[in-house]
Amino acid sequence: MAAPFFSSPFQPYVYQSSQSAVTAFQILGGESQIVQIMLKSQEKLIAKPGAMCYMSGSIQMDNNYIPEHEAGFWQWLFGRSVTSIVLCNLGPEDGFVGIAAPSPARILPIDLANFGGEILCQPDAFLCSVNDVRTISNVDQRPRNFEVGAEVILKQKLVGQGLAFLAGCGSVVQKILAPGEVLIVDAVCIVAMTCTINFQLKHSHPMRRVVFGGDNQLMATLSGPGVVFIQSLPLPRLSQRIARAVAAPSLRDNPKFFMQIALLFFLAYVMIVSSLILTDV
Structure with missing residues:
Protein backbone atom coordinates (compact mmCIF):
# COMPACT_ATOMS: atom_id res chain seq x y z
CA MET A 1 0.00 0.00 0.00
CA ALA A 2 1.25 3.45 -0.85
CA ALA A 3 2.40 5.57 2.05
CA PRO A 4 0.38 8.72 2.82
CA PHE A 5 1.68 11.82 1.11
CA PHE A 6 2.07 13.77 4.33
CA SER A 7 4.82 11.50 5.66
CA SER A 8 8.49 12.45 5.60
CA PRO A 9 9.53 13.11 1.98
CA PHE A 10 12.94 11.50 2.59
CA GLN A 11 11.63 8.15 3.77
CA PRO A 12 11.69 5.25 1.25
CA TYR A 13 8.41 3.44 0.71
CA VAL A 14 7.37 0.08 -0.66
CA TYR A 15 4.14 -0.31 -2.59
CA GLN A 16 2.44 -3.70 -2.95
CA SER A 17 -0.23 -3.97 -5.63
CA SER A 18 -3.15 -6.37 -5.68
CA GLN A 19 -1.23 -8.48 -8.23
CA SER A 20 1.57 -9.09 -5.67
CA ALA A 21 3.92 -6.75 -7.55
CA VAL A 22 6.21 -4.79 -5.24
CA THR A 23 7.47 -1.33 -6.24
CA ALA A 24 9.90 0.64 -4.10
CA PHE A 25 9.89 4.41 -4.42
CA GLN A 26 11.30 7.41 -2.60
CA ILE A 27 10.13 11.04 -2.62
CA LEU A 28 13.07 13.44 -2.45
CA GLY A 29 13.08 17.11 -1.57
CA GLY A 30 10.82 19.41 0.36
CA GLU A 31 9.02 21.64 -2.17
CA SER A 32 10.03 20.97 -5.79
CA GLN A 33 10.09 17.25 -5.24
CA ILE A 34 11.41 14.27 -7.20
CA VAL A 35 10.02 10.76 -6.94
CA GLN A 36 12.63 8.04 -7.50
CA ILE A 37 11.04 4.74 -8.52
CA MET A 38 12.85 1.41 -8.60
CA LEU A 39 12.11 -0.77 -11.63
CA LYS A 40 12.88 -4.48 -11.75
CA SER A 41 13.96 -6.16 -14.95
CA GLN A 42 11.37 -5.72 -17.74
CA GLU A 43 9.20 -3.48 -15.55
CA LYS A 44 7.67 -0.36 -17.12
CA LEU A 45 6.73 3.09 -15.94
CA ILE A 46 4.43 5.50 -17.79
CA ALA A 47 5.12 9.21 -17.34
CA LYS A 48 4.01 12.55 -18.75
CA ILE A 66 -0.89 4.51 -25.94
CA PRO A 67 -4.43 3.78 -27.18
CA GLU A 68 -5.82 2.93 -23.76
CA HIS A 69 -5.10 6.48 -22.59
CA GLU A 70 -7.96 7.67 -24.79
CA ALA A 71 -6.35 11.07 -25.27
CA GLY A 72 -8.67 12.02 -28.11
CA PHE A 73 -8.34 13.63 -31.52
CA TRP A 74 -9.42 17.11 -30.39
CA GLN A 75 -6.63 17.37 -27.81
CA TRP A 76 -4.07 16.59 -30.51
CA LEU A 77 -5.71 19.08 -32.89
CA PHE A 78 -5.41 21.93 -30.35
CA GLY A 79 -1.81 21.21 -29.42
CA ARG A 80 -2.17 18.88 -26.44
CA SER A 81 0.16 15.90 -26.27
CA VAL A 82 -1.44 12.53 -27.00
CA THR A 83 1.70 10.53 -26.24
CA SER A 84 3.27 9.26 -23.05
CA ILE A 85 6.81 8.44 -22.03
CA VAL A 86 7.29 4.70 -21.47
CA LEU A 87 10.38 3.87 -19.38
CA CYS A 88 11.37 0.19 -19.37
CA ASN A 89 14.21 -1.51 -17.52
CA LEU A 90 15.91 -3.75 -20.10
CA GLY A 91 18.81 -4.80 -17.86
CA PRO A 92 19.01 -7.88 -15.64
CA GLU A 93 19.47 -5.79 -12.49
CA ASP A 94 17.16 -3.30 -10.81
CA GLY A 95 17.14 0.20 -12.25
CA PHE A 96 15.73 3.54 -11.15
CA VAL A 97 13.98 6.54 -12.66
CA GLY A 98 13.67 10.05 -11.23
CA ILE A 99 10.45 11.91 -12.11
CA ALA A 100 10.38 15.61 -11.24
CA ALA A 101 7.44 17.90 -10.52
CA PRO A 102 7.16 20.69 -13.15
CA SER A 103 6.66 23.42 -10.53
CA PRO A 104 7.15 24.04 -6.78
CA ALA A 105 4.91 21.14 -5.86
CA ARG A 106 4.36 18.20 -3.57
CA ILE A 107 4.20 14.73 -5.12
CA LEU A 108 1.26 12.60 -3.99
CA PRO A 109 1.40 8.80 -4.25
CA ILE A 110 -2.16 7.66 -4.94
CA ASP A 111 -3.04 3.98 -4.54
CA LEU A 112 -6.08 3.62 -6.79
CA ALA A 113 -7.08 0.40 -5.06
CA ASN A 114 -7.89 2.50 -1.97
CA PHE A 115 -10.25 4.77 -3.96
CA GLY A 116 -12.45 2.22 -5.69
CA GLY A 117 -10.18 1.94 -8.72
CA GLU A 118 -10.73 5.45 -10.10
CA ILE A 119 -10.11 9.07 -9.24
CA LEU A 120 -10.64 12.41 -10.99
CA CYS A 121 -7.79 14.90 -11.27
CA GLN A 122 -6.66 17.99 -13.11
CA PRO A 123 -4.94 17.18 -16.43
CA ASP A 124 -1.67 18.85 -15.36
CA ALA A 125 -1.56 16.99 -12.03
CA PHE A 126 -0.61 13.56 -13.41
CA LEU A 127 3.12 12.75 -13.35
CA CYS A 128 3.59 9.01 -13.78
CA SER A 129 2.17 5.60 -12.88
CA VAL A 130 3.21 1.99 -12.39
CA ASN A 131 1.27 -1.26 -12.78
CA ASP A 132 -2.39 -1.13 -13.81
CA VAL A 133 -3.29 2.55 -14.36
CA ARG A 134 -5.10 4.00 -17.38
CA THR A 135 -5.39 7.73 -18.04
CA ILE A 136 -8.66 8.86 -19.62
CA SER A 137 -8.46 12.45 -20.78
CA ASN A 138 -11.79 13.00 -22.54
CA VAL A 139 -13.90 12.52 -19.42
CA ASP A 140 -17.65 12.83 -19.95
CA GLN A 141 -18.71 14.73 -16.83
CA ARG A 142 -22.44 14.89 -17.42
CA PRO A 143 -23.56 12.11 -15.02
CA ARG A 144 -25.55 12.85 -11.91
CA ASN A 145 -22.46 13.64 -9.80
CA PHE A 146 -21.52 16.66 -11.90
CA GLU A 147 -23.19 19.90 -12.90
CA VAL A 148 -22.64 21.60 -16.26
CA GLY A 149 -19.22 23.28 -16.35
CA ALA A 150 -17.39 20.93 -14.01
CA GLU A 151 -15.45 19.50 -16.95
CA VAL A 152 -13.61 22.84 -17.14
CA ILE A 153 -11.91 22.03 -13.84
CA LEU A 154 -11.45 18.25 -13.79
CA LYS A 155 -10.72 16.78 -17.20
CA GLN A 156 -8.82 13.60 -16.43
CA LYS A 157 -9.71 10.29 -14.81
CA LEU A 158 -7.26 7.65 -13.56
CA VAL A 159 -8.63 4.11 -13.68
CA GLY A 160 -7.05 0.88 -12.45
CA GLN A 161 -5.58 -0.81 -9.39
CA GLY A 162 -2.01 0.47 -9.58
CA LEU A 163 -0.03 3.38 -8.17
CA ALA A 164 -0.21 6.89 -9.63
CA PHE A 165 1.82 9.96 -8.70
CA LEU A 166 0.18 13.41 -8.81
CA ALA A 167 1.69 16.87 -8.29
CA GLY A 168 0.01 19.55 -6.18
CA CYS A 169 1.45 23.07 -6.23
CA GLY A 170 2.38 24.67 -2.92
CA SER A 171 1.15 22.83 0.15
CA VAL A 172 -1.39 20.03 -0.22
CA VAL A 173 -4.24 19.22 2.16
CA GLN A 174 -6.23 16.00 2.17
CA LYS A 175 -9.87 16.29 3.26
CA ILE A 176 -11.96 13.21 4.01
CA LEU A 177 -15.63 14.15 3.70
CA ALA A 178 -18.23 12.18 5.62
CA PRO A 179 -21.61 11.39 4.00
CA GLY A 180 -23.50 14.68 3.66
CA GLU A 181 -20.53 16.81 4.77
CA VAL A 182 -20.13 19.97 2.65
CA LEU A 183 -16.87 21.71 1.75
CA ILE A 184 -16.61 24.92 -0.30
CA VAL A 185 -13.29 25.45 -2.08
CA ASP A 186 -11.80 27.48 -4.92
CA ALA A 187 -12.21 25.17 -7.91
CA VAL A 188 -8.68 25.70 -9.26
CA CYS A 189 -7.28 24.53 -5.91
CA ILE A 190 -8.66 21.02 -6.40
CA VAL A 191 -5.91 18.59 -7.40
CA ALA A 192 -7.94 15.39 -7.35
CA MET A 193 -11.01 13.85 -5.76
CA THR A 194 -12.91 10.61 -5.69
CA CYS A 195 -15.86 10.07 -8.02
CA THR A 196 -18.25 9.62 -5.09
CA ILE A 197 -18.18 13.35 -4.26
CA ASN A 198 -21.08 15.47 -5.48
CA PHE A 199 -19.64 18.49 -7.31
CA GLN A 200 -21.44 21.81 -7.92
CA LEU A 201 -19.74 24.76 -9.58
CA LYS A 202 -20.75 28.43 -9.49
CA HIS A 203 -19.24 31.88 -10.04
CA SER A 204 -18.42 34.05 -7.04
CA HIS A 205 -20.23 37.40 -7.63
CA PRO A 206 -18.91 38.01 -11.19
CA MET A 207 -20.54 41.47 -11.58
CA ARG A 208 -19.15 42.71 -8.28
CA ARG A 209 -15.66 41.64 -9.30
CA VAL A 210 -16.00 43.39 -12.68
CA VAL A 211 -16.89 46.66 -10.93
CA PHE A 212 -14.51 46.55 -7.99
CA GLY A 213 -11.71 44.47 -9.50
CA GLY A 214 -10.24 41.12 -8.57
CA ASP A 215 -10.16 37.74 -10.23
CA ASN A 216 -13.38 35.91 -10.95
CA GLN A 217 -13.24 32.81 -8.78
CA LEU A 218 -15.08 29.59 -9.50
CA MET A 219 -16.32 28.23 -6.20
CA ALA A 220 -16.94 24.49 -5.94
CA THR A 221 -19.33 22.99 -3.40
CA LEU A 222 -18.30 19.44 -2.57
CA SER A 223 -20.60 17.02 -0.75
CA GLY A 224 -19.36 13.76 0.73
CA PRO A 225 -18.67 10.98 1.03
CA GLY A 226 -15.23 10.97 -0.53
CA VAL A 227 -11.66 12.27 -0.43
CA VAL A 228 -10.39 15.50 -2.01
CA PHE A 229 -6.82 16.80 -2.34
CA ILE A 230 -6.47 20.60 -2.26
CA GLN A 231 -3.42 22.67 -3.31
CA SER A 232 -2.60 26.07 -1.82
CA LEU A 233 -0.88 27.62 -4.87
CA PRO A 234 -2.50 26.52 -8.15
CA LEU A 235 -0.42 27.12 -11.25
CA PRO A 236 -2.84 29.65 -12.87
CA ARG A 237 -2.68 31.83 -9.76
CA LEU A 238 1.11 31.60 -9.64
CA SER A 239 1.47 32.47 -13.32
CA GLN A 240 -0.82 35.50 -12.92
CA ARG A 241 1.26 36.82 -10.03
CA ILE A 242 4.45 36.41 -12.05
CA ALA A 243 2.92 38.10 -15.11
CA ARG A 244 1.73 41.06 -13.04
CA ALA A 245 5.16 41.48 -11.47
CA VAL A 246 7.02 41.34 -14.80
CA ALA A 247 4.69 43.27 -17.10
CA ALA A 248 4.34 47.03 -16.76
CA PRO A 249 0.78 48.09 -15.91
CA SER A 250 -1.10 49.81 -18.69
CA LEU A 251 -4.64 50.30 -19.90
CA ARG A 252 -4.10 47.67 -22.56
CA ASP A 253 -3.19 45.09 -19.92
CA ASN A 254 -6.21 45.97 -17.78
CA PRO A 255 -9.36 45.79 -19.95
CA LYS A 256 -11.58 45.94 -16.84
CA PHE A 257 -10.51 49.56 -16.41
CA PHE A 258 -12.64 50.66 -19.36
CA MET A 259 -15.67 48.81 -18.00
CA GLN A 260 -15.22 50.47 -14.62
CA ILE A 261 -14.92 53.95 -16.19
CA ALA A 262 -18.00 53.35 -18.35
CA LEU A 263 -19.98 52.18 -15.32
CA LEU A 264 -18.94 55.25 -13.30
CA PHE A 265 -20.04 57.57 -16.12
CA PHE A 266 -23.35 55.71 -16.35
CA LEU A 267 -23.96 56.02 -12.60
CA ALA A 268 -23.06 59.73 -12.73
CA TYR A 269 -25.49 60.23 -15.64
CA VAL A 270 -28.27 58.44 -13.72
CA MET A 271 -27.64 60.59 -10.63
CA ILE A 272 -27.70 63.86 -12.68
CA VAL A 273 -30.91 62.91 -14.50
CA SER A 274 -32.55 61.86 -11.25
CA SER A 275 -31.58 65.13 -9.56
CA LEU A 276 -33.01 67.15 -12.47
CA ILE A 277 -36.27 65.25 -12.38
CA LEU A 278 -36.59 65.65 -8.63
CA THR A 279 -35.78 69.37 -8.95
CA ASP A 280 -38.53 69.89 -11.52
CA VAL A 281 -41.01 68.12 -9.29
Whole structure:
Protein backbone atom coordinates (compact mmCIF):
# COMPACT_ATOMS: atom_id res chain seq x y z
CA MET A 1 0.00 0.00 0.00
CA ALA A 2 1.25 3.45 -0.85
CA ALA A 3 2.40 5.57 2.05
CA PRO A 4 0.38 8.72 2.82
CA PHE A 5 1.68 11.82 1.11
CA PHE A 6 2.07 13.77 4.33
CA SER A 7 4.82 11.50 5.66
CA SER A 8 8.49 12.45 5.60
CA PRO A 9 9.53 13.11 1.98
CA PHE A 10 12.94 11.50 2.59
CA GLN A 11 11.63 8.15 3.77
CA PRO A 12 11.69 5.25 1.25
CA TYR A 13 8.41 3.44 0.71
CA VAL A 14 7.37 0.08 -0.66
CA TYR A 15 4.14 -0.31 -2.59
CA GLN A 16 2.44 -3.70 -2.95
CA SER A 17 -0.23 -3.97 -5.63
CA SER A 18 -3.15 -6.37 -5.68
CA GLN A 19 -1.23 -8.48 -8.23
CA SER A 20 1.57 -9.09 -5.67
CA ALA A 21 3.92 -6.75 -7.55
CA VAL A 22 6.21 -4.79 -5.24
CA THR A 23 7.47 -1.33 -6.24
CA ALA A 24 9.90 0.64 -4.10
CA PHE A 25 9.89 4.41 -4.42
CA GLN A 26 11.30 7.41 -2.60
CA ILE A 27 10.13 11.04 -2.62
CA LEU A 28 13.07 13.44 -2.45
CA GLY A 29 13.08 17.11 -1.57
CA GLY A 30 10.82 19.41 0.36
CA GLU A 31 9.02 21.64 -2.17
CA SER A 32 10.03 20.97 -5.79
CA GLN A 33 10.09 17.25 -5.24
CA ILE A 34 11.41 14.27 -7.20
CA VAL A 35 10.02 10.76 -6.94
CA GLN A 36 12.63 8.04 -7.50
CA ILE A 37 11.04 4.74 -8.52
CA MET A 38 12.85 1.41 -8.60
CA LEU A 39 12.11 -0.77 -11.63
CA LYS A 40 12.88 -4.48 -11.75
CA SER A 41 13.96 -6.16 -14.95
CA GLN A 42 11.37 -5.72 -17.74
CA GLU A 43 9.20 -3.48 -15.55
CA LYS A 44 7.67 -0.36 -17.12
CA LEU A 45 6.73 3.09 -15.94
CA ILE A 46 4.43 5.50 -17.79
CA ALA A 47 5.12 9.21 -17.34
CA LYS A 48 4.01 12.55 -18.75
CA PRO A 49 6.29 13.94 -21.49
CA GLY A 50 9.05 16.10 -20.04
CA ALA A 51 8.69 14.73 -16.50
CA MET A 52 11.78 12.48 -16.55
CA CYS A 53 14.69 14.01 -14.61
CA TYR A 54 17.27 11.18 -14.50
CA MET A 55 17.47 7.40 -14.91
CA SER A 56 19.93 4.55 -14.66
CA GLY A 57 21.79 3.24 -17.69
CA SER A 58 19.61 0.15 -18.11
CA ILE A 59 16.44 2.18 -18.65
CA GLN A 60 15.17 2.72 -22.18
CA MET A 61 12.81 5.62 -22.89
CA ASP A 62 10.27 5.62 -25.71
CA ASN A 63 7.74 8.28 -26.66
CA ASN A 64 4.72 6.22 -27.66
CA TYR A 65 1.05 6.73 -28.33
CA ILE A 66 -0.89 4.51 -25.94
CA PRO A 67 -4.43 3.78 -27.18
CA GLU A 68 -5.82 2.93 -23.76
CA HIS A 69 -5.10 6.48 -22.59
CA GLU A 70 -7.96 7.67 -24.79
CA ALA A 71 -6.35 11.07 -25.27
CA GLY A 72 -8.67 12.02 -28.11
CA PHE A 73 -8.34 13.63 -31.52
CA TRP A 74 -9.42 17.11 -30.39
CA GLN A 75 -6.63 17.37 -27.81
CA TRP A 76 -4.07 16.59 -30.51
CA LEU A 77 -5.71 19.08 -32.89
CA PHE A 78 -5.41 21.93 -30.35
CA GLY A 79 -1.81 21.21 -29.42
CA ARG A 80 -2.17 18.88 -26.44
CA SER A 81 0.16 15.90 -26.27
CA VAL A 82 -1.44 12.53 -27.00
CA THR A 83 1.70 10.53 -26.24
CA SER A 84 3.27 9.26 -23.05
CA ILE A 85 6.81 8.44 -22.03
CA VAL A 86 7.29 4.70 -21.47
CA LEU A 87 10.38 3.87 -19.38
CA CYS A 88 11.37 0.19 -19.37
CA ASN A 89 14.21 -1.51 -17.52
CA LEU A 90 15.91 -3.75 -20.10
CA GLY A 91 18.81 -4.80 -17.86
CA PRO A 92 19.01 -7.88 -15.64
CA GLU A 93 19.47 -5.79 -12.49
CA ASP A 94 17.16 -3.30 -10.81
CA GLY A 95 17.14 0.20 -12.25
CA PHE A 96 15.73 3.54 -11.15
CA VAL A 97 13.98 6.54 -12.66
CA GLY A 98 13.67 10.05 -11.23
CA ILE A 99 10.45 11.91 -12.11
CA ALA A 100 10.38 15.61 -11.24
CA ALA A 101 7.44 17.90 -10.52
CA PRO A 102 7.16 20.69 -13.15
CA SER A 103 6.66 23.42 -10.53
CA PRO A 104 7.15 24.04 -6.78
CA ALA A 105 4.91 21.14 -5.86
CA ARG A 106 4.36 18.20 -3.57
CA ILE A 107 4.20 14.73 -5.12
CA LEU A 108 1.26 12.60 -3.99
CA PRO A 109 1.40 8.80 -4.25
CA ILE A 110 -2.16 7.66 -4.94
CA ASP A 111 -3.04 3.98 -4.54
CA LEU A 112 -6.08 3.62 -6.79
CA ALA A 113 -7.08 0.40 -5.06
CA ASN A 114 -7.89 2.50 -1.97
CA PHE A 115 -10.25 4.77 -3.96
CA GLY A 116 -12.45 2.22 -5.69
CA GLY A 117 -10.18 1.94 -8.72
CA GLU A 118 -10.73 5.45 -10.10
CA ILE A 119 -10.11 9.07 -9.24
CA LEU A 120 -10.64 12.41 -10.99
CA CYS A 121 -7.79 14.90 -11.27
CA GLN A 122 -6.66 17.99 -13.11
CA PRO A 123 -4.94 17.18 -16.43
CA ASP A 124 -1.67 18.85 -15.36
CA ALA A 125 -1.56 16.99 -12.03
CA PHE A 126 -0.61 13.56 -13.41
CA LEU A 127 3.12 12.75 -13.35
CA CYS A 128 3.59 9.01 -13.78
CA SER A 129 2.17 5.60 -12.88
CA VAL A 130 3.21 1.99 -12.39
CA ASN A 131 1.27 -1.26 -12.78
CA ASP A 132 -2.39 -1.13 -13.81
CA VAL A 133 -3.29 2.55 -14.36
CA ARG A 134 -5.10 4.00 -17.38
CA THR A 135 -5.39 7.73 -18.04
CA ILE A 136 -8.66 8.86 -19.62
CA SER A 137 -8.46 12.45 -20.78
CA ASN A 138 -11.79 13.00 -22.54
CA VAL A 139 -13.90 12.52 -19.42
CA ASP A 140 -17.65 12.83 -19.95
CA GLN A 141 -18.71 14.73 -16.83
CA ARG A 142 -22.44 14.89 -17.42
CA PRO A 143 -23.56 12.11 -15.02
CA ARG A 144 -25.55 12.85 -11.91
CA ASN A 145 -22.46 13.64 -9.80
CA PHE A 146 -21.52 16.66 -11.90
CA GLU A 147 -23.19 19.90 -12.90
CA VAL A 148 -22.64 21.60 -16.26
CA GLY A 149 -19.22 23.28 -16.35
CA ALA A 150 -17.39 20.93 -14.01
CA GLU A 151 -15.45 19.50 -16.95
CA VAL A 152 -13.61 22.84 -17.14
CA ILE A 153 -11.91 22.03 -13.84
CA LEU A 154 -11.45 18.25 -13.79
CA LYS A 155 -10.72 16.78 -17.20
CA GLN A 156 -8.82 13.60 -16.43
CA LYS A 157 -9.71 10.29 -14.81
CA LEU A 158 -7.26 7.65 -13.56
CA VAL A 159 -8.63 4.11 -13.68
CA GLY A 160 -7.05 0.88 -12.45
CA GLN A 161 -5.58 -0.81 -9.39
CA GLY A 162 -2.01 0.47 -9.58
CA LEU A 163 -0.03 3.38 -8.17
CA ALA A 164 -0.21 6.89 -9.63
CA PHE A 165 1.82 9.96 -8.70
CA LEU A 166 0.18 13.41 -8.81
CA ALA A 167 1.69 16.87 -8.29
CA GLY A 168 0.01 19.55 -6.18
CA CYS A 169 1.45 23.07 -6.23
CA GLY A 170 2.38 24.67 -2.92
CA SER A 171 1.15 22.83 0.15
CA VAL A 172 -1.39 20.03 -0.22
CA VAL A 173 -4.24 19.22 2.16
CA GLN A 174 -6.23 16.00 2.17
CA LYS A 175 -9.87 16.29 3.26
CA ILE A 176 -11.96 13.21 4.01
CA LEU A 177 -15.63 14.15 3.70
CA ALA A 178 -18.23 12.18 5.62
CA PRO A 179 -21.61 11.39 4.00
CA GLY A 180 -23.50 14.68 3.66
CA GLU A 181 -20.53 16.81 4.77
CA VAL A 182 -20.13 19.97 2.65
CA LEU A 183 -16.87 21.71 1.75
CA ILE A 184 -16.61 24.92 -0.30
CA VAL A 185 -13.29 25.45 -2.08
CA ASP A 186 -11.80 27.48 -4.92
CA ALA A 187 -12.21 25.17 -7.91
CA VAL A 188 -8.68 25.70 -9.26
CA CYS A 189 -7.28 24.53 -5.91
CA ILE A 190 -8.66 21.02 -6.40
CA VAL A 191 -5.91 18.59 -7.40
CA ALA A 192 -7.94 15.39 -7.35
CA MET A 193 -11.01 13.85 -5.76
CA THR A 194 -12.91 10.61 -5.69
CA CYS A 195 -15.86 10.07 -8.02
CA THR A 196 -18.25 9.62 -5.09
CA ILE A 197 -18.18 13.35 -4.26
CA ASN A 198 -21.08 15.47 -5.48
CA PHE A 199 -19.64 18.49 -7.31
CA GLN A 200 -21.44 21.81 -7.92
CA LEU A 201 -19.74 24.76 -9.58
CA LYS A 202 -20.75 28.43 -9.49
CA HIS A 203 -19.24 31.88 -10.04
CA SER A 204 -18.42 34.05 -7.04
CA HIS A 205 -20.23 37.40 -7.63
CA PRO A 206 -18.91 38.01 -11.19
CA MET A 207 -20.54 41.47 -11.58
CA ARG A 208 -19.15 42.71 -8.28
CA ARG A 209 -15.66 41.64 -9.30
CA VAL A 210 -16.00 43.39 -12.68
CA VAL A 211 -16.89 46.66 -10.93
CA PHE A 212 -14.51 46.55 -7.99
CA GLY A 213 -11.71 44.47 -9.50
CA GLY A 214 -10.24 41.12 -8.57
CA ASP A 215 -10.16 37.74 -10.23
CA ASN A 216 -13.38 35.91 -10.95
CA GLN A 217 -13.24 32.81 -8.78
CA LEU A 218 -15.08 29.59 -9.50
CA MET A 219 -16.32 28.23 -6.20
CA ALA A 220 -16.94 24.49 -5.94
CA THR A 221 -19.33 22.99 -3.40
CA LEU A 222 -18.30 19.44 -2.57
CA SER A 223 -20.60 17.02 -0.75
CA GLY A 224 -19.36 13.76 0.73
CA PRO A 225 -18.67 10.98 1.03
CA GLY A 226 -15.23 10.97 -0.53
CA VAL A 227 -11.66 12.27 -0.43
CA VAL A 228 -10.39 15.50 -2.01
CA PHE A 229 -6.82 16.80 -2.34
CA ILE A 230 -6.47 20.60 -2.26
CA GLN A 231 -3.42 22.67 -3.31
CA SER A 232 -2.60 26.07 -1.82
CA LEU A 233 -0.88 27.62 -4.87
CA PRO A 234 -2.50 26.52 -8.15
CA LEU A 235 -0.42 27.12 -11.25
CA PRO A 236 -2.84 29.65 -12.87
CA ARG A 237 -2.68 31.83 -9.76
CA LEU A 238 1.11 31.60 -9.64
CA SER A 239 1.47 32.47 -13.32
CA GLN A 240 -0.82 35.50 -12.92
CA ARG A 241 1.26 36.82 -10.03
CA ILE A 242 4.45 36.41 -12.05
CA ALA A 243 2.92 38.10 -15.11
CA ARG A 244 1.73 41.06 -13.04
CA ALA A 245 5.16 41.48 -11.47
CA VAL A 246 7.02 41.34 -14.80
CA ALA A 247 4.69 43.27 -17.10
CA ALA A 248 4.34 47.03 -16.76
CA PRO A 249 0.78 48.09 -15.91
CA SER A 250 -1.10 49.81 -18.69
CA LEU A 251 -4.64 50.30 -19.90
CA ARG A 252 -4.10 47.67 -22.56
CA ASP A 253 -3.19 45.09 -19.92
CA ASN A 254 -6.21 45.97 -17.78
CA PRO A 255 -9.36 45.79 -19.95
CA LYS A 256 -11.58 45.94 -16.84
CA PHE A 257 -10.51 49.56 -16.41
CA PHE A 258 -12.64 50.66 -19.36
CA MET A 259 -15.67 48.81 -18.00
CA GLN A 260 -15.22 50.47 -14.62
CA ILE A 261 -14.92 53.95 -16.19
CA ALA A 262 -18.00 53.35 -18.35
CA LEU A 263 -19.98 52.18 -15.32
CA LEU A 264 -18.94 55.25 -13.30
CA PHE A 265 -20.04 57.57 -16.12
CA PHE A 266 -23.35 55.71 -16.35
CA LEU A 267 -23.96 56.02 -12.60
CA ALA A 268 -23.06 59.73 -12.73
CA TYR A 269 -25.49 60.23 -15.64
CA VAL A 270 -28.27 58.44 -13.72
CA MET A 271 -27.64 60.59 -10.63
CA ILE A 272 -27.70 63.86 -12.68
CA VAL A 273 -30.91 62.91 -14.50
CA SER A 274 -32.55 61.86 -11.25
CA SER A 275 -31.58 65.13 -9.56
CA LEU A 276 -33.01 67.15 -12.47
CA ILE A 277 -36.27 65.25 -12.38
CA LEU A 278 -36.59 65.65 -8.63
CA THR A 279 -35.78 69.37 -8.95
CA ASP A 280 -38.53 69.89 -11.52
CA VAL A 281 -41.01 68.12 -9.29
